[in-house]
Amino acid sequence: MTLYVKIRIPLMSAEVVLRRKTELLTILYSMLAGMFIPRAIEIWKDAPAEAFGGRVVKRREVKNDIKPTTIAILIDRLIKSANLSPLNIIVKINGILKIKIDEEIISLPAYLSMYNVKEWRSIYYDMEFDIFPSRKYGFKTLADLYLSNNDIRDRLNTVIKKIMSAGMPRVDRIVIGYSPDAMYDIRERVETTHRIPSSIIIDVIRTLRLEAESFKSSSYANKLLLFIKPYKEKLIASRLWALKEFKPYFEGLLKISMIKVDYSITKGLMLYALKRESFAIFYDTIVSSFFEPLTEYLIDEEKLIGVMRNIITRTRTLDEFARKFKSYKI
Amino acid sequence: MAGDIPPFNKVDKVFKEDDIRNLLGLSGDDSCADYYCHYINCEWALIEAKGSKIGSAVYQLEETAKKLSENGYKINMAIIVTDKISRIESRRFEIRENYKLFDKKRRDYVRIKVKSAKGFKRVDVLLVRRMEFTKIEKKGWW
Numbered sequence: 001m002t003l004y005v006k007i008r009i010p011l012m013s014a015e016v017v018l019r020r021k022t023e024l025l026t027i028l029y030s031m032l033a034g035m036f037i038p039r040a041i042e043i044w045k046d047a048p049a050e051a052f053g054g055r056v057v058k059r060r061e062v063k064n065d066i067k068p069t070t071i072a073i074l075i076d077r078l079i080k081s082a083n084l085s086p087l088n089i090i091v092k093i094n095g096i097l098k099i100k101i102d103e104e105i106i107s108l109p110a111y112l113s114m115y116n117v118k119e120w121r122s123i124y125y126d127m128e129f130d131i132f133p134s135r136k137y138g139f140k141t142l143a144d145l146y147l148s149n150n151d152i153r154d155r156l157n158t159v160i161k162k163i164m165s166a167g168m169p170r171v172d173r174i175v176i177g178y179s180p181d182a183m184y185d186i187r188e189r190v191e192t193t194h195r196i197p198s199s200i201i202i203d204v205i206r207t208l209r210l211e212a213e214s215f216k217s218s219s220y221a222n223k224l225l226l227f228i229k230p231y232k233e234k235l236i237a238s239r240l241w242a243l244k245e246f247k248p249y250f251e252g253l254l255k256i257s258m259i260k261v262d263y264s265i266t267k268g269l270m271l272y273a274l275k276r277e278s279f280a281i282f283y284d285t286i287v288s289s290f291f292e293p294l295t296e297y298l299i300d301e302e303k304l305i306g307v308m309r310n311i312i313t314r315t316r317t318l319d320e321f322a323r324k325f326k327s328y329k330i
Numbered sequence: 331m332a333g334d335i336p337p338f339n340k341v342d343k344v345f346k347e348d349d350i351r352n353l354l355g356l357s358g359d360d361s362c363a364d365y366y367c368h369y370i371n372c373e374w375a376l377i378e379a380k381g382s383k384i385g386s387a388v389y390q391l392e393e394t395a396k397k398l399s400e401n402g403y404k405i406n407m408a409i410i411v412t413d414k415i416s417r418i419e420s421r422r423f424e425i426r427e428n429y430k431l432f433d434k435k436r437r438d439y440v441r442i443k444v445k446s447a448k449g450f451k452r453v454d455v456l457l458v459r460r461m462e463f464t465k466i467e468k469k470g471w472w
Binding site: 039050052107109119132136140179183184210 | 360361389390416422435438441
């Protein structure tokens with residue numbers, strides 16, 4: 001649905017974090033310049049709609065050709081004059097997305113938002129760029145556009161690379177997906193960029209967890225998860241990624257799933273789908289070809305608990321130590 | 331249209347997105363809800379049925395409702411029609427009795443402010459999944 005940006009929040013004051021996030025928003029806006037035409041900037045307090053308890057504290061209409069530097073100054077002024085705690089601020093730039101489709105230039109209402117309110121960050125993350133769905137042109141989401149239009153895809157990929165290379169605060173992950181779940185559910189994505197490449201494996205395990213937790217969950221996902229649960233996701237992911245044999249296997253997975261990898265990104269990993277179902281195929285394939293065979297060598301959670309129980313209930317365990325240290329017999 | 335408006339068999343007048351734009355003088359660049367319709371029990375509803383994200387759907391309904399009510403058009407309820415609710419959003423929102431959208435964090439129903447003859451009033455936002463359409467058409471919701 002949307003382009004979501006997730007940031008690793010540094011240990012800095014809320015004011016500094018807000019300022020840095022605003023700078024990042026301006027970079028994102030400047031990279032979209034020419035394609036995303038702003039109409040108005042809004043500063044919301046607490047929530048992004050009145051129906052959610054939010055309130056527009058400041059609103060400023062802007063000219064079509066406003067420069068990114070001017071937008072940055074304007075946002076900064078509006079934030080200052082709003083006089084709100086940094087942790088209650090949501091910045092929203094409403095505008096239009098101008099794109100060329102079949103030699104025709106069309107405009108779609110769009111928005112770019114920055115969330116600095118914790119409870120909204122947990123739903124729509126730190127930044128969000130999307131179109132309002134268009135019945136006329138049949139685009140429900142930015143993801144539809146991304147898949148159907150190569151120019152949009154290339155442009156957004158360039159934007160993502162630029163954002164990833166920004167300094168502080170460090171962008172952890174950028175995904176384009178069909179719903180806010182895309183940040184956790186890899187099957188919902190059409191594009192995914194990670195600062196730490198091995199985190200793509202973590203996302204596969206998290207998707208497995210979501211599948212297992214789901215009401216419609218197959219016993220297959222639950223069964224696999226029982227074996228993987230006792231291990232740290234990060235450990236499995238980083239060790240697997242570090243294996244030199246993993247690269248050809250991973251490239252094979254991408255080929256099967258019709259996913260392209262962009263190696264021009266300096267640090268991190270950028271993958272993008274060529275088909276709607278690419279990431280779902282990727283997920284199914286890695287689960288079946290790697291995680292399922294892996295579980296044959298692991299012990300599941302119940303067995304692990306059983307083993308621990310057996311060890312501690314053996315009476316001789318502590319008796320041996322009591323003799324060794326000449327202490328009282330237990 | 332039948333797949334977007336619940337219950338469609340209880341509707342006697344429908345304004346589509348382009349009609350709403352004409353009513354309000356909105357250009358194609360402005361965001362706008364999908365339908366404004368009249369039910370046989372004399373209630374008017376504003377419907378957003380294109381997307382699946384609650385946040386942007388509510389924002390669009392709010393913006394359109396504001397403009398409609400300022401121009402003297404009645405609104406008794408706002409409806410979001412979707413295929414499914416995302417897992418992340420369902421941590422914050424849930425559907426309560428009569429499909430009313432409830433904000434768990436604020437412990438309050440999601441309501442949109444509209445202008446009325448007596449000043450302002452708040453109308454409920456309902457969230458309906460398409461799979462429930464048949465049930466609603468049989469039972470109705472009033």
